Structure formats: structure tokens, C-alpha cells
Amino acid sequence: MTPDALPSASRRSLRRRLDQLGIALAGLCAVHCLLTLVVISALGLGGHFLLNENIHRIGLIVALGVATFAIGWGALRHGRILPFAIAAGGLALMGVALLVPHGTNEFLLTLAGVAIVSVAHWLNLRAAH
Helix, strand or coil: CCHHHCCHHHHHHHHHHHHHHHHHHHHHHHHHHHHHHHHHHHHCCCHHHHCCHHHHHHHHHHHHHHHHHHHHHHHHHHCCCHHHHHHHHHHHHHHHHCCCCCCHHHHHHHHHHHHHHHHHHHHHHHHCC
16 A cells, blocks of 8 residues: 555654654664663673664664655655755764764764754654644
């Protein structure tokens, strides 16, 4: 079933839920980053799991999918490109974070990217109203 085959109210609800999912995923990513710093720094435990590159790659792929679908669909519906442009910038920062070694720079790039993508989802939600 294509999105246009859904009733208008269902499409709006689905877009809203996808934006809310994007914001929630951004929050989980931030918690993951902070938890990693605390656990690794304070206890020296969990590094093999929390610092696993695959977690970051999968997270970026999920973020790309949710943002592209929710914000791209929103841009097509409400005609505002700003949320899409902002999301692209945030996703780019998240991608760059995968290229730097683990540490402060990766942490800051990821958190900045996640925060920017969250703002884009929020703007997309606002534009739909």
C-alpha cells in the first residue's frame, strides 16, 4: 500500500509518528553517547559493546531512513524545504562522526548532529500544522 493510498488523516498521523520516532531515536542516541562516556570513564566496562562501530553505522542508517521518509514526505506535502535542509546538515555531522576516532570529537559531532536532526523533525511537525 502506497502512502497516497491511505486516507489523508492516516497519512498525517503516520508522518507525525515518524517525526516523533525520529526525535525519540535522537534522544536514545544522546543517551547512548552519554552512557558510553560515563561507563567507560568511570568503570572501564562495556567498551567492547558500547564503542562497537556497528551500533553507530546502524544508528546512522536508521536515522537516514526515518529522516528521509518523514522529513522528505513532509517537504513534499507542506512545501517547506528548511526541515529537510537542516536534517541533511545534522545527518552529515553524524556521518563525519563515523570518520573520526572515538573520543571527544566523535562525541561532539554525534550529539550536534542528533540535536540538529531532532530540530528538523520538530520543524517538520510544526510545518504540518
